[in-house]
Amino acid sequence: MTEVKIRLQQTDQVKKLVDFLTPCPYEVNLVSGRYTIDAKSLLGIYSLDLSNPLTLVIYSDDCDGLLRQLRALLPDCLVP
Structure with missing residues (x-):
């Protein structure tokens, strides 16, 4: 399991994230406080x-390639 902090401030960022994650072969959740959603x-x-x-939770330990692609797609969204 890998966790990454992410900030989504624009509607196009949300759509890009969903479009990017949809073909992903493993489960990915977003956590905000006590709420967890797909x-x-x-x-x-x-x-x-x-x-x-938000906390992006990727249920795979081998997701370095996915994170690199995500950083390239949404560079302003990932929180250091």
Whole structure:
């Protein structure tokens, strides 16, 4: 399991994230406080409070390539 902090401030960022994660072969969730939703669900993401950073949880230990592609696709979204 890998966790990354992410901030989604624009609707196009949310759509890009969902489009990017949909073909992903393993489960990916977004966590905001006590709420956990499927990161491949557009409606689920919009149900979260997007004013705060979210935790992207990738249920795979071998996801370095996925994270590199995500950084290239959404460079302003990942929180250091």
